[in-house]
Amino acid sequence: MDRSGIHTNRNFLLLWSGNATSLVGFHGVRIAYPLLALTVTGSPAAAGWVGFALSVPSLIFQIPAGVVADCSDRLRTLLLCQVIGLTATCLAAVAVAAQLSGLGQLLGAAAFVEGSVYVFLGLSELAAVRDLVTLAQRPAAFSFLEAEQPIAILVGRAAGAAIYGVARWLPFAANAVSYLYCFATLVLIRSNSSRSYADESADRSVGRNIAAGVRVVWTEPFLRVSTAMIGGSNIVIQVVLLLILVELKRGGHPAWTVGVVLGTAGVGGVLGAAAASWVTRRIPPRLVYRGALWAWTALLVPIALSANTIVLAVCWGAIGGVGVVSNVALTLCRVEVIPEHTLGRTVAAMAIVCDGAVAIGALGAGYLLSTVGIVTTRWTALAAMCTLAVYATIRTAARTTAQR
Incomplete structure (x- = not known):
C-alpha cells in the first residue's frame, strides 16, 4: 500500500464514501422530519418534538456507543446500523405515503431510531479508520472525516x-x-486487522468512564466554562434553526427554498474547515473560541431584523463556518489541557453536555415559537447568545489576569 496517499487505500475509500452517502441521506430526512410534522400538525411544538427525537440519542447513547466502538467489531456494528436505519426510514416512508393514523408518533419513533443509529455510526466509523489506514495516512483520513458533516449538511438539506x-x-x-x-460498500471492505476486541473489554464500567471524564472537565476551569458555553450556544443555534424553518414555511416559500437556506451552513462549514488551520495558527485558540460567540451574536442581529431569504442564507452559512473554526480551536485547547490517558472519556463527558443541549434546544425551540411567536423568539435568541459571549469574555479575561 502506498503510504503517501489516502487515495490508494481502497478499504478507507469504501468506508468513507459509504458513510458520507449515508450521512447525506440522514441530513435529507433530518430536514424532512420537522417539515412533515409542521405540515401535518401545523404546530411548531410538534416539529420541535420530532427534532428532539432525532437529537436526544446523542445524549442517551454517547457513552454506550463509545464502548461498542471500543469493544466490538466496528465493521459489523456499521453494517448493523445500516440495517436498523434502513428499516426505520422505510417504515417512515410507508407511513407517510399511506397517510397512516398517528403519523406524528410514528415519525417521532422513526426519528429516534435514526438519531440513535447516527450516534453509533459516527463513533464506530472513527474507530474503524484506525483499523483501515496506516499511521502515515491518518492525518489525511481524519481530514476526510472532518469534511463529511458540512458536505452532508449542504447536499442533504x-x-x-x-x-x-x-x-x-x-x-x-x-x-x-x-x-x-x-x-x-461496507460489505466490500476487506480488513486485514487481527485486532482482538475481547481483550479491550476488561474494564468498561459506564459509571467509571463517565466519572473519570467529568472529573477532568470539572477540575480544569477552561474545559468547565467552555463546555457550558458550547452547550448554551448549541441550544440557541437549535432555536435559530427551527425559527428559520418556521419563518420560511409560514412565509409561503417552497420546501426547496428552506433546504437551500439551511444548507448554506454546509457551504460555510466547508469554507470554515479550509480556513481553520490558517486562523488557529495566527490567533490563540482560546481567543478564537471567545470570538466565535461574539461573531454568532453579530450574525443573529440581521436574523432578528429581517426575514429576507438572502439575509437568512448568508447569516446561517456564516454561523456554520464560524462553528467549524471554533470546533477546531476548541479541539486544540482540549488536547493541550486534557491528560492523554483520559482524552476519550473526557471528550465523551463533554459530548453528553454539548449534544444533550442540541436535543433540549430542538424541543424548547418548538414551545418557544408556539408560546411567544417568531418576533420575540428572534430577540430572545439574540439576547441569549449575547449573554453567553459576555459571560465567556469575563470568565476568560479573569482567568488570564489570574495567571499573570
Whole structure:
C-alpha cells in the first residue's frame, strides 16, 4: 500500500464514501422530519418534538456507543446500523405515503431510531479508520472525516427539502437508497486487522468512564466554562434553526427554498474547515473560541431584523463556518489541557453536555415559537447568545489576569 496517499487505500475509500452517502441521506430526512410534522400538525411544538427525537440519542447513547466502538467489531456494528436505519426510514416512508393514523408518533419513533443509529455510526466509523489506514495516512483520513458533516449538511438539506416538495415520502426513499449503498460498500471492505476486541473489554464500567471524564472537565476551569458555553450556544443555534424553518414555511416559500437556506451552513462549514488551520495558527485558540460567540451574536442581529431569504442564507452559512473554526480551536485547547490517558472519556463527558443541549434546544425551540411567536423568539435568541459571549469574555479575561 502506498503510504503517501489516502487515495490508494481502497478499504478507507469504501468506508468513507459509504458513510458520507449515508450521512447525506440522514441530513435529507433530518430536514424532512420537522417539515412533515409542521405540515401535518401545523404546530411548531410538534416539529420541535420530532427534532428532539432525532437529537436526544446523542445524549442517551454517547457513552454506550463509545464502548461498542471500543469493544466490538466496528465493521459489523456499521453494517448493523445500516440495517436498523434502513428499516426505520422505510417504515417512515410507508407511513407517510399511506397517510397512516398517528403519523406524528410514528415519525417521532422513526426519528429516534435514526438519531440513535447516527450516534453509533459516527463513533464506530472513527474507530474503524484506525483499523483501515496506516499511521502515515491518518492525518489525511481524519481530514476526510472532518469534511463529511458540512458536505452532508449542504447536499442533504438542499436535496431533502427539494424532493420533499415533489413528494413527502421521497426524502425517506432517497435515504433508504443511501443506506443500501453504504451497506454495499461496507460489505466490500476487506480488513486485514487481527485486532482482538475481547481483550479491550476488561474494564468498561459506564459509571467509571463517565466519572473519570467529568472529573477532568470539572477540575480544569477552561474545559468547565467552555463546555457550558458550547452547550448554551448549541441550544440557541437549535432555536435559530427551527425559527428559520418556521419563518420560511409560514412565509409561503417552497420546501426547496428552506433546504437551500439551511444548507448554506454546509457551504460555510466547508469554507470554515479550509480556513481553520490558517486562523488557529495566527490567533490563540482560546481567543478564537471567545470570538466565535461574539461573531454568532453579530450574525443573529440581521436574523432578528429581517426575514429576507438572502439575509437568512448568508447569516446561517456564516454561523456554520464560524462553528467549524471554533470546533477546531476548541479541539486544540482540549488536547493541550486534557491528560492523554483520559482524552476519550473526557471528550465523551463533554459530548453528553454539548449534544444533550442540541436535543433540549430542538424541543424548547418548538414551545418557544408556539408560546411567544417568531418576533420575540428572534430577540430572545439574540439576547441569549449575547449573554453567553459576555459571560465567556469575563470568565476568560479573569482567568488570564489570574495567571499573570
